[in-house]
Amino acid sequence: MPQTAGTLDSQQKTTSRRPAGTLYRGNTGMWSWVLHRITGVAIFFFLLVHILDTALVRLSPEAYNAVISQYQTPIMGLGEVALVGAIVFHAFNGLRIILIDFWNAKYQRVLFYVVIGLWVVTMLGFVPRHLINVFSE
Amino acid sequence: MTSTIEAPRSPYTRSAKKRGLNWEKWGWIYMRVSGVVLIVLIFGHLFVNLMLGEGVSALNFAFVAGKLASPFWQTWDVLMLWLALIHGGNGMRTLVNDYATSRISRGILKVAILLSVVSLIVLGTLVVYTFDACPAGSPADLLPAVCSTL
Numbered sequence: 001m002p003q004t005a006g007t008l009d010s011q012q013k014t015t016s017r018r019p020a021g022t023l024y025r026g027n028t029g030m031w032s033w034v035l036h037r038i039t040g041v042a043i044f045f046f047l048l049v050h051i052l053d054t055a056l057v058r059l060s061p062e063a064y065n066a067v068i069s070q071y072q073t074p075i076m077g078l079g080e081v082a083l084v085g086a087i088v089f090h091a092f093n094g095l096r097i098i099l100i101d102f103w104n105a106k107y108q109r110v111l112f113y114v115v116i117g118l119w120v121v122t123m124l125g126f127v128p129r130h131l132i133n134v135f136s137e
Numbered sequence: 138m139t140s141t142i143e144a145p146r147s148p149y150t151r152s153a154k155k156r157g158l159n160w161e162k163w164g165w166i167y168m169r170v171s172g173v174v175l176i177v178l179i180f181g182h183l184f185v186n187l188m189l190g191e192g193v194s195a196l197n198f199a200f201v202a203g204k205l206a207s208p209f210w211q212t213w214d215v216l217m218l219w220l221a222l223i224h225g226g227n228g229m230r231t232l233v234n235d236y237a238t239s240r241i242s243r244g245i246l247k248v249a250i251l252l253s254v255v256s257l258i259v260l261g262t263l264v265v266y267t268f269d270a271c272p273a274g275s276p277a278d279l280l281p282a283v284c285s286t287l
């Protein structure tokens with residue numbers, strides 16, 4: 001009913017018959033959880049590669065420089081923006097998870113917006129400086 | 138058609154108290170403790186390598202070897218290596234438990250995770266403690282500044 005829509009919360013608004021709107025199902029709780037998993041997997045696979053490329057310092061300066069220069073191309077520079085974005089989200093949302101576990105779960109929604117806000121501020125500090133370093137070669 | 142979902146955080150009956158370590162509990166605690174430490178270590182790593190000076194375009198053997206010649210950065214990087222790989226490996230194990238449906242695929246994936254984590258921890262630790270910042274016969278312009286004072 002349209003006249004009462006303003007007073008309904010998101011749980012009642014849905015047309016789905018399935019239950020929704022618990023801590024981890026639907027809305028911010030679910031999407032922060034999904035993003036935490038996706039960024040975690042991405043960071044894990046980068047970590048595997050990053051240890052292998054750093055291990056080249058044991059081989060020779062030439063071998064290490066040849067590989068690390070691949071990280072300095074414009075395309076990889078944009079990849080590093082994505083990587084840092086994933087790390088910063090995973091870090092701040094990890095702190096949010098700790099606060100939910102040890103402090104109070106009722107603040108999970110507002111904490112999600114705090115995470116997004118801190119992410120934006122951190123990326124505003126990082127991205128311009130990084131892109132200048134990448135593209136002013 | 139109805140489907141019921143248990144209320145979140147409702148108590149569940151535990152199996153009779155087993156003796157010994159509760160590994161899942163310590164894994165849960167490890168994710169939180171290592172996560173907080175990793176925020177400091179990785180944010181510091183990113184700041185020094187990507188924000189200071191010329192950032193990513195200044196990275197080369199001389200830069201990395203210059204850092205790893207000091208015990209401070211050796212300790213920093215080895216701590217980061219161990220904490221991050223175990224944190225990431227345990228996170229991947231959680232995903233495998235959630236999404237790999239057959240016993241065999243779970244087993245194969247978890248063995249693969251364990252092997253990659255253990256081998257990279259061994260490789261990374263050996264590299265940090267055995268590499269030579271000033272390898273003999275290398276052109277001096279590729280080496281860190283500390284080598285010219287030797």
